[in-house]
Amino acid sequence: MLQHILPPSAPLRGSPVMLAERSLAIRLPDELSVREFDKRLHHRMRNAALNPWLASPAGQAHCALLGIAPEQFMRATGYGFGETKRASAAQEFYFFRPKGRDAERLLRIVELIIHDHVANPQRRAAKSWKSRGQGFGQAFHPAA
Template sequence: DQPTGLHGLARRFAMPLFKISATGAENALARVADLNLERYAGMYRAQDGLACDPGYDNWRLVLIHPSRKPLAGAPVEARPRVIRVMLPSGLSLIAFEKELHERLSPAGLGGWIASPAGRRHCADLGLDPREAIRLTGYNTGEGERVSRADELYIFKPRLDGGRLLTIIEHIVHDYVVRDVAGRRPNWGWVAPNQGYRSIRPSTAPSA
């Protein structure tokens, strides 16, 4: 049988493709169940309109293979299939995930496939690059909203696991160091329309 889902896409485009994201769920399998229900990245925009591919309801966790242990004292724990992080006070999950996406963006599938190198790669394989620009349909009860599936990356777990661990450590370290210095990084703030607000302890003027 031919592989389907992201595995099938990776096979057709001859690239190691994986989804990397963060979740606040205690058990990452709960988030995987949501991805399967949503059929995350199961759509793309074909010449005649939106098209759906099979297999995007079968997401699963894979081994990460970090090449080292977390730095001593870092609030990070490397497990076989997840990296657990204790976020510092004031750094929301959404802000962390946005910064993770930003630092992983050079390996992002959507950006690379639209680049000259990506288009040459598709031409060499005789493939339409639009097939690799994945979408997710979200049924909100008032119609379906289609969004870009931007959490797909060119990633080799056996080679890049240590790099992913380093990126996560740096996100936490940079936030803490700048916060202590009174220079909280811009990405630590979350837009009010996302339902989050930053809460910092107030200080009374000294007498």
């Protein structure tokens, strides 16, 4: 079930995060792309991700207790490439309570990601999210 994010307190003074209607509105620094922000957010939220939990011993035990198959609840993102379709395990589904401490944690995680990016320029080393499968990172050999 999709929920609205309702932290009990406001963003920190001067924060680039604002409480919007049932969500967080984030102003990213120019040098922090949306894709890089998403990767950092996922890294920070990985312990609350749905699919890995369903595959874990705790998730398996929980599902067994309820008499359901964990595979029923695993989520995927569909990709269409011409006539070929594929589904990849979704990473964007997380367990958290939309009110109270979990929403507060999400707010602070977002603020921390941006703070770390701005305050630690040496950690801003260009990171590539390009896929080796697309030919990136492979040696280039011109025809002789």
